Amino acid sequence: MMQGRQPVIYGDGTQERCFSYIDDCLFCLKAMAFQENVVGEVINIGPDEGVVTINELAQTIANLVRFKLVPVYMPGRPQEVKYAHCSSYKARRLLGYETKTSLTKGLLNMVEAIDVRGYRPFKYHLDLEIISDKTPRTWKDRLF
Helix, strand or coil: CCCCCCCEEECCCCCEEECCCHHHHHHHHHHHHHCHHHCCCCCCCCCCCCEEEHHHHHHHHHHHHCCCCCCEEECCCCCCCCECCCCCHHHHHHHCCCCCCCHHHHHHHHHHHHHHHCCCCCCCCCCCCCCCCCCCHHHHCCCC
């Protein structure tokens, strides 16, 4: 959007996700490397109270960058998980995790950093190893 391009959304955009801001996760990663009480544990770190749809994410970013959003919808990706929510119960209990940065604040920080650094034009950097009739057109045809 910061390059004037509409985002590509696979499926109808109602897929749900939880997004973590890096500053909220770093201390957990450090603790997991050194705390004995978490050896062998599988721990989700993330804002389980902050579920957002892909459509909502796109609209939030558009609002932050003052962009007229008209997403390009493509067919959904095969076997994509519709609802990907984490549970941070163990992270809270074992590591003292808490969400401190809202999605909007985290995105605003990202936009501001890109404004300072400047954006990098998108480029494909990896060749596809396996192409089938299920490979999204945007990957096969390299639309940008």
